[in-house]
Amino acid sequence: MENLKLLLQLYIRPAAAMSDIMDRGSWAFAAMSVLVIAIVFFATVNEKLHDAYRIPTLGEYYQPNYDSTGVDSPTAEAEYKQSYENYQTAMASRQKIPIVGDAFFKFFSLDPGAFYQPLLAISIFFVPLLILLVSVFSQSGTFRIALTRDYAALATCSLMSWAAAHLPFEAVGAALYTSAASPEIYLGIWIASSLLFGVFMIFALRTVLGANYGVAAVTVGIGWIAFTIAMYVFRYVSPWMLSPFLLFWVVIYFGGFLGGEVRGFGNAFRQRQNFKRFLHNATVNPKDADAHIQLGLIYQQRRQDSKAFEHFSKALEIDPEEIDGNFQLGRIARENNELQKALDHFAIVVEQDDKYSLNEIWREIGATYLNANMYNEAADALEKFVDRRPVDPEGLYYFGRVLKAQGKSDRAREMFEQAIDSVNSSPSYREREIRKWKRLAEKEI
Incomplete structure (x- = not known):
């Protein structure tokens, strides 16, 4: 029930919801939500779009019976000619996706039976690519370290985002399924759900990876290529995915490595959640200002400035001389152009340690003046x-x-x-x- 509340919270407070998903979210719930919602979405919206815009093949019109007619017989030739004419007529009269036409299918698939692909595409391709791009753009650390540290948290937020973005449009698609709605309406539903997913992902990147809005937007824009890559990979790999022989050798050769990597992702996610839970429990102690400082720094890293300010302020209520809290509140006051308040906080820091934070206190004082x-x-x-x-x-x-x-x-x-x-x-x-x-x-x- 708590995870469902987190999912619904994305519609109201996406930034705060992403932070809560990092702290209390369940990857299993997120993955199951994507799978269930995708089944309905693909069976309604994608099926209607597939029926309306799919590209027919000659094999649908030409199915010769060589048992009753020879390959070179006049009957077989006439049958092929008629089938080809029917195919050409179907190609000429079929609907095409507005503006982009059949070029759409080079990048996206509308296969109604591929309901499993969003879960796999996000987990295997999309999330690692986003972490790589943010590592390149923002230099938040090496890709390997960032992947181990942030994969599980970003994967959970991404899956929750996909589920939340498609849930309302799934309901609309199901409601319209028995009506005579035009394909353009279903195409609008498909595009709107994808755009909403992109918006949610911008908040996810800001919260999990600390990216600014510009980097997050560019990363999400480029990251869509992951779904195209996944489409082509699944197109050629899917016939082998359920092969017991192939699965056996994958487990034999890569089982140890994959198991270790998955455990590493899961452990990093659980440690992050446990640490946050420990800090929240520590704030129950009315004399523990440090717990509020640590929570404030966590929220600051997630770009949740209001929550960070709240915890820094609580730390100073407990201990007005707390050096870290005064430094952080001084910086926040300077950014808000509350210059005298900033100087008051910095003065308390200097009185205790004039070399605080590798002398950065003097840089902050100078910038304020x-x-x-x-x-x-x-x-x-x-x-x-x-x-x-x-x-x-x-x-x-x-x-x-x-x-x-x-x-x-x-x-x-x-x-x-x-x-x-x-x-x-x-x-x-x-x-x-x-x-x-x-x-x-x-x-x-």
Whole structure:
């Protein structure tokens, strides 16, 4: 029942629902939901579309009986000619998918008997491809590490998304099945369910992998190719999928590896859920501010800023001097342009540790003063940061802006050039993460 609530929650609060699915969702429930919904969806919507737009074959019209007629007999020749004419007539009079025509079938299948394909395509092709693309675009870690860490969570969210996206349209398709609805209506249902699935997946990528909206949208757009790849793979592999002989050798040669990988995915997912459950239980202790800090960081990583703010604030209610909570709330206040509030939080941090977070506290203070146009104070803070972190491109960029505002153009240019050099000399896994500061510095020169 809880998993059903999570599925329905996607329609109302998709971002929060994805986070809850990560914490309490069941892959088995998600997979079963996809299978059940796909059976009905394919038997109604896909069947109507298949009947309306399928491409006929000559074999449907020409089925010679060589027992009663010879291959070269006039009767056989006339039968073939008539069958071919009927086939040509059917091809000329058949309906085609609007705009794209038969090119649609190069990328997608409407086979009503392929109800099992969404589950397999998402699990085997779609989810790994999304993780690979986000790893490339965002450099969130190596693909192998990201796959082990995030596969089960993203697979569960993806399957839930597919089920939620197709459930209402499945109901519409079933209701229209006995009516004389035009194929265009069923095509609209098919497209709408696919688009809704794409929207849900954007939220899934933001929550599970921490991608921003742009990266998530591009990743989902490219990720559709996984379903096309799956279609061609299943077309050639499906006759062998139920072969006992083939399955035997797959288990013999790959059983240990596959079993280990599946256990690894499952263990990572369970550990993540258990850790979150432990933290929530720890918040029952009215004196445990650290549990709220850890939950806030988790929600922050999932881009659920309101929940992160809530837990950081609760941590400060327990301990107003909590250093991590003050730092995070100070950053949030600066992003919201609440500059004095940000400085108040940062002051508490500096009083306890003026080298907090590898001296990033001074970069945050300097950036806050910069936003307030208090250039002398910003220069003092950022100069201290740059002295301690001379290759941090973000700090160099901020310091360059302060110097430029103070009229110190030569030194400002030096800071911008150092910021650019810092990005250029960074390892590849870091370069994509910090190249934003290179672009901004180049604009200032």
